[in-house]
Amino acid sequence: MRFDVAGPFDLTRHGNKHMITEQSMKDLKRKLENSDHGLASACGCYVFALRAGKGYTPYYVGQASKRSIFSESLNPSNREKYNKACSDSKGAPVVFFLPMRTPKGRYKRAGSPLRSINFLERWLIAAAINKNPSLINTKETHFLRRITVVGIFNSKRGESTTSSRELKRTLW
Secondary structure, X not given: XXXXXXXXXXXXXXXXXXXXXXXXXXHHHHHHHHHOOOHHHEOEEEEEEEXXXXXXXXXXXXXXXXXXXXXXXXXXXXXXXXXXXXXXXXXXXXXXXXXXXXXXOOEOEOOOOOHHXXXXXXXXXXXXXXXXXXXXXXXOXXXXXXXXXXXXXXXXXXXXXXXXXXXXXXXX
């Protein structure tokens, strides 16, 4: 099971309120088609983030196995979530795609649910919560928000110990 990483792709905002709209979806589709043939119809995961300064802050992680990552990432419900994140925070909206590849290297098309996509989504959510505790996701995040590993996961600044720093260095 191989997943690529594509992006970040800037999301255009429209109107006097600078919203992510249906037109943003059309603009993104054009970018994806120019980027790599078949990417827009692949299944996999996606991460919505805001770029500010020199970094990115994740705000939402999702998956698409029955629909394409493109159409799922900018469905009306997600656009509403993204617009709320954009209004509450500063930064330019972007999306990263993690499309699944077939053993022959082609993009896997959307179809039936896959355990590998479910696992990748959970793993990405855990990593995103660690970076941004205000992650919009609610699915399967209750447990992740409550667990703490001193100096490594969901820990407070200055809480690390020599042991936790060594383990962190070992793992990352």
